[in-house]
Amino acid sequence: FCQSLMNSIFPPELRFAFLKCFNRVFQLFSSFCYFDITEIDGVNTNELYNAVQIYLSSSVSIAGNRLSLTRAINSSSITFGLSNNDSIVDTFNAVTVVWEHIVTQRQTQTFAWRPMPEEKRGFTLRIKKKDKNLILDSYLDYIMERAGEIRRKNQDRLLYTNSRGGSLDARGLPWESVPFKHPSTFDTLAMDPAKKKQIMEDLTDFAECQSFYQKTGRAWKRGYLLYGPPGTGKSSMIAAMANYLGYDIYDLELTEVKSNSELRKLLMKTSSKSIIVIEDIDCSINLTNRNKKQSTAESYYEQETLTGSGLGGLGEDSGNGNTITLSGLLNFTDGLWSCCGSERIFVFTTNHIEKLDPALLRSGRMDMHVYMSYCTxxxxxxxxxxxxxxxxxxxxxxxxxxxxxxxxxxxxxxxxxxxxxxxxxxxxxxxxxxxxxxxxxxxxxxxxNGKMRGQNGRLIVADDVEEQEKRALDSPYAEEEEEIEDSICKNSDD
Ligand SMILES: Nc1ncnc2c1ncn2[C@@H]1O[C@H](COP(=O)(O)OP(=O)(O)OP(=O)(O)O)[C@@H](O)[C@H]1O
Ligand SMILES: [Mg+2]
Missing domain, CATH: 1.10.10 (Arc Repressor Mutant, subunit A)
Incomplete structure (x- = not known):
């Protein structure tokens, strides 16, 4: 009725202006204020949106009329969520607020510079104006905190992997996720108990010492390099770390990343409290001790592209236009971009530590080198x-x-x-x-066969020993290699 009344009274060009005016007046007299929390905020995913979703799904007893239930494939828990455009009432410090979940289809004909998700989702929080200052900050902090707790306790970890060829999923994210249910824990992991204890303490220190990182001006992140022969538990160790800390895992398939900027984008879309893993790093990108001309770490920054002599996927002949460089990778773990989130652990694994570039091994980059040994x-x-x-x-x-x-x-x-x-x-x-x-x-x-074990448990056949020693003396990195002693050699915080 209102609509037709308005149509008959106002000419079309005035209708919009009238509606705007009406809205303003309405808001002036309304006793509520509204806050929109959209899923995607500019380019980044809005962590607050995810937190609200998790928080609300746990407060299902609060009296929602209609809820959507989801159970992801392989997931053990059922998640309750607000159905589209439905609302739920919550109380915090004796103040009542209303949450509404709003999902709209993005119009496909809209022109956009970059692919956008098909759906636009968001929560709207309605608070009485008089309560706004009273609760807003503390309420949102509380939601973030609760969501973190709930996620760590109830939800399965998520295992993310970068989509093939850098494509985006329906929600505009470059990572695809599945529930992560690896049963490996530090209890089941067979390794030297002292070494295990040291790693567990290091992880605990990392997770609990935000203030330390702030005080010392370090980005809140930590790097581990796991190396050792196949089947010694490197992947199991990563799973154990994730289960121990309750972090999600981002398994980065470097061969699917086309350029440094794509790598950066992937990093931007990771959430905090996560482990970013690059497995078999020596095979993903050519990070070997290359020729001696580039004996200083700086020269790697000058060299733009390292493709062309890749050991594995990124070889000269692969012809897939990959231009990931070592400097790109180092920036990824170390540069300014690596801090665009916090509480992140980088884990690289390799079967051949001797093939890695010293630039990657220097202290401060990979904080801890862990040798996964043969069964002791x-x-x-x-x-x-x-x-x-x-x-x-x-x-x-x-x-x-x-x-x-x-x-x-x-x-x-x-x-x-x-x-x-x-x-x-x-x-x-x-x-x-x-x-x-x-x-x-x-x-x-x-x-x-006269096999004996070299330093770091490296296998050396007797005849090769002499040659190995000679090579080590020739190598400009001999000293550095020696530093990577025993099982765990460097702990830059020491
Ligand atoms: N240290 C270990 N403790 C317990 N189980 C282990 C250990 N190492 C290996 N295993 C068992 O062997 C299997 C393979 O181990 P895992 O995948 O962790 O090895 P990896 O070091 O990652 O090998 P690769 O270098 O080939 O990736 C695991 O599923 C696990 O059951
Ligand atoms: Mg493995």
């Missing part, structure tokens, strides 16, 4: 406990002693040991017997 006796005991339920007293002392003697020489990876134990897990005695036989066999073979 303490790791073996952890695996026996986890897979067979054996404690130390349950196994014959003689067998244990023999295992202790051969396990280092056998150089079996924890993955191989687990495999041997899984195979016979119904018959525990047999499992132990066969494992011991396998350890003996491998130890003998290694002894016969």
């Amino acid at each position: 006796f303490p790791s073996l005991k952890i695996l026996l406990r986890n897979y067979l339920g054996y404690e130390e007293g349950d196994i014959d002392d003689g067998v244990l002693k023999e295992m202790e003697e051969v396990v280092d020489k056998a150089e079996m990876t924890p993955a191989d040991v687990s495999e041997a134990l899984i195979k016979n897990r119904r018959d525990k005695d047999r499992a132990v017997r066969e494992l011991l036989e396998e350890l003996r066999r491998r130890a003998e073979r290694n002894e016969k």
Whole structure:
């Protein structure tokens, strides 16, 4: 009725002006004020939007009339959310507020410089004007805090990966996510207990010491380089870290990233409290000790493009126009852009640390270097406990002693040991017997082949030793390489 009345009274050109005026007057007399929290704020995802969504989904008892239920594939929990254009009432410090969820379709014909999501979503918060100053700040802080807690406690971690060829999903994000349910924890991880403890303490210190990072003027981030032979638990360690801290994982597939600027965009769209992982970094990009002309770290910045001699995906012949550079990658982890969020952990893994560029290894860049070793006796005991339920007293002392003697020489990876134990897990005695036989066999073979373990557990065949030593002396990085000693060598905070 109003509409037709207005149409008949006002000529079309005045209608819009009238509506605007009417709205102003209405707002003047209204006792409410409104706050819009849109999902995408300019280029960034609005963390507040996600927080509100999680917060509201936990306060479902509050009396919503209609709620949408979602259960993501493989997810264990059901999420409640507000249906489109529905509202929910919440109370905070005895003040009542109303949340409305508004979803509109973006018009497809709209011209945009960059692809936009198909849907525009947002929450509108309605507060009485008189309550605004009373609660607004503390209410929003409270929501952020609660959302963080809820997410860490109830929700599964998310595992993100960058979409193929840098395409965007329906919500305009370059990352695709699935619920992350890796069962690996520091309990199940077989490694030297002292080393494990050191890493766990480092992680705890990192997560709890925001003030330390502020005081020292450091960006709140930390880098770990995990290296070691295949099957020694590098990926398992990342999963354990994520489960321990309750962080999401961003698994960055470098070969899908076309340029440094794309890399930067990906970084911008990661959330805080996350682990950003680049696996097998030596294969993703050419980060080797290149020719000696570039012996200073600075010269890497001058060199624009490192493609063309890639070890793996980005080789000269790949012809896919990739222009990711080492300097781009270093900026990604280290530069100003790396701080456009906080509380982030970078983890790089490699099977060949000797192939990595010293620029990547210098202290302050990867704060901790962790060598994931072949199965040692303490790791073996952890695996026996986890897979067979054996404690130390349950196994014959003689067998244990023999295992202790051969396990280092056998150089079996924890993955191989687990495999041997899984195979016979119904018959525990047999499992132990066969494992011991396998350890003996491998130890003998290694002894016969004259294999011995070099520094950092690097395998060196006897004949090569001399040559290796000579090469190390020639290398301009000999000193640096030596620094990467033992299992964990650098901890820049020390
Ligand atoms: N340290 C370990 N503790 C417990 N289990 C392990 C360990 N290392 C390996 N495993 C077992 O072996 C499997 C493979 O290990 P994982 O994928 O973590 O190795 P990786 O070091 O990442 O190997 P790659 O270098 O090939 O990526 C895991 O699923 C796990 O069950
Ligand atoms: Mg792995």
